[in-house]
């Protein structure tokens with residue numbers, strides 16, 4: 457465990473003490489920090505007692521680069537440092553010694569596009585960031601937001617492997633937005649507080665590969681119509697936002713919220729807090745018998761990242777059929793990412 461995380465361990469018990477000591481808390485990098493997700497995510501992380509040193513990086517300096525975002529956030533009266541540097545050359549210096557790096561870098565969808573349509577642009581972006589991480593902070597947790605997550609996570613894994621620094625417990629695709637959306641839609645449907653709802657979402661992060669397990673919500677008793685409608689809305693929730701933004705991008709604010717939740721869960725667990733579980737898209741054994749090497753299930757987080765990968769929970773007949781429908785697509789998207797690096 458890195459020194460700053462060791463220091464953070466003592467912070468887990470008391471949030472007040474944590475804030476007072478937060479300059480010793482984790483060093484966290486955000487790559488793509490001046491983007492639609494990156495800027496609000498950085499704002500949320502600036503408020504976390506678990507983040508003592510926030511490092512912002514982006515490839516562009518205009519219209520507002522990460523240096524500008526950092527200067528702006530630096531005037532907020534929460535503890536913790538924030539610095540930024542723009543351009544590919546500055547990235548290595550910015551990320552040096554990070555305990556965790558969150559990556560919302562790359563292009564978002566426009567109406568009519570699938571996440572896989574982003575592959576040609578974002579695959580190389582994620583690979584190049586992976587090379588920098590391998591040199592600058594090889595022990596860092598790597599949290600990937602850039603789409604298509606089903607392929608970019610395997611790309612990051614293969615890139616770090618090629619540099620001899622891959623630890624499968626530390627590379628995670630952030631699928632928390634699917635959980636957050638599920639909790640929101642289900643809470644509204646049931647007229648119940650969303651705080652009491654935590655829907656497990658398994659599979660991947662694209663269309664039908666997003667499989668919410670509505671059968672695991674206590675006391676819900678959904679009709680078949682509700683299950684069909686809610687499952688579809690959750691799986692295609694991203695499209696709703698893409699369409700509403702009319703060509704100006706995809707979900708940014710809800711994603712920033714979801715990524716901040718996941719990052720803080722991980723940092724809490726790394727600091728020694730027990731019993732923290734989040735769904736994450738990771739190298740996993742759970743669907744290996746189907747040929748699929750990466751999969752999202754609820755994972756127990758700890759000092760080394762993913763300490764325990766949860767098995768696929770019991771599935772209803774509806775969920776089994778959806779699993780069978782999507783596993784082939786997910787496997788192809790995972791393999792596309794692996795092959796992208798291996799075939800170079």
Ligand code: NAD
Pocket residue numbers: 487488489490491492493494513514515516560561562563564565574578581584585600601602603604605630631632633634661705706707708711
């Ligand atoms: P955006 O265009 O607003 O911001 C992306 C930022 O990345 C820009 O500032 C850009 O300069 C930067 N960037 C591009 N290449 C880079 C590189 N090589 N190094 C560093 N920075 C680089 O886009 P956005 O709306 O913030 O979305 C970012 C990504 O997140 C997209 O791929 C999008 O599809 C994805 N996304 C994922 C989820 C999810 O649930 N995992 C949710 C929403 C969006």
Ligand code: LMR
Pocket residue numbers: 564565571603633693694695697698706707
């Ligand atoms: C989402 O689920 O909102 C993101 O993956 C962005 C997108 O392209 O839909």
